[in-house]
């Protein structure tokens with residue numbers, strides 16, 4: 001028996017950005033975006049058609065931090081009347097921040113912070129609707145019901161996870177991604193690739209999530225290396241955007257697993273960008289699953305062209321090396337003992353528990369990466 005549910009209306013294709021004003025439908029909106037000229041220009045295009053937003057929060061920095069979010073939430077709470085809808089125009093950091101504001105606008109800053117820190121019952125939250133327009137391909141946050149919040153002061157990562165946080169609409173316009181430089185294209189593309197594989201080696205995988213994950217992983221294996229050396233190619237951008245969206249649809253039903261669980265302390269204490277932190281361990285993880293069999297093994301073989309084990313690991317290593325991404329923990333400043341400790345702990349994390357593999361097998365597999 002399995003269940004799959006994802007209520008996001010998705011609109012995909014170059015030029016889709018022109019639909020934003022129509023989707024706002026005359027509602028009073030809060031615009032959440034980055035502090036740069038590109039974001040301002042896109043915001044102005046929406047305002048020309050839909051009127052000015054009731055508030056703009058345009059100081060979103062990468063990896064939204066709780067301290068900054070608390071200050072930004074106060075600006076939302078200061079509005080006399082809450083907005084009707086939030087327009088998130090940017091990558092995962094913008095969409096995730098918008099989700100935090102969506103929950104805070106109706107339920108208050110204190111409730112959101114308490115939920116993040118202590119995880120009380122989520123039932124009372126009634127977030128504002130969100131229109132998500134991603135500019136990276138990417139996090140898949142436009143089709144998931146959770147947001148990652150970082151707390152650098154406490155050295156922790158939280159998740160705001162509420163059924164009401166699925167965006168109302170995702171408008172995925174690959175033309176907005178043309179300006180991504182190579183490093184950002186590669187790291188965000190690898191984040192999507194990791195989402196696809198993480199949803200496969202996952203206790204919550206379903207036939208639906210597998211279909212999307214296999215399609216996404218196969219496409220990214222081909223498209224990302226080509227795109228990395230042809231950044232201005234609109235067809236490759238479009239294919240990468242659709243593959244990242246498919247990976248998002250896959251893991252919206254499963255959440256991530258061990259690679260993401262390992263990645264959070266690596267990002268927090270070694271400053272490694274999310275997309276790299278959650279993907280350089282993929283070969284070791286694939287190797288550790290040697291001999292599992294069943295639908296997971298079939299799906300991994302369909303995705304990678306090799307069954308879980310050394311052949312899948314070699315395929316993944318070639319792919320990462322072609323993108324100039326090292327698979328050696330030492331290259332990220334992590335010594336072998338530190339890596340073993342992090343992986344041991346990662347199995348106890350929420351995402352780690354989604355992983356179908358074994359701790360001892362992964363610890364052994366990682367030793368071959370030293």
Ligand SMILES: NC(=O)c1ccc[n+]([C@@H]2O[C@H](COP(=O)([O-])OP(=O)(O)OC[C@H]3O[C@@H](n4cnc5c(N)ncnc54)[C@H](O)[C@@H]3O)[C@@H](O)[C@H]2O)c1
Nearest residue numbers: 062063091092093135136139141144146147148177179180
């Ligand atoms: N909610 C989820 O399901 C989910 C999943 C994975 C990751 N995340 C989170 O998302 C965040 C990462 O998001 P991200 O990888 O999309 O990047 P990001 O939003 O952090 O942006 C990174 C940088 O890219 C720039 N940028 C964005 N779009 C651009 C474009 N089109 N052209 C040029 N520059 C552009 C931004 O200005 C910023 O400086 C992390 O906090 C991560 O934890 C969330």
Ligand SMILES: [Fe+2]
Nearest residue numbers: 139191195278
């Ligand atoms: Fe991710």
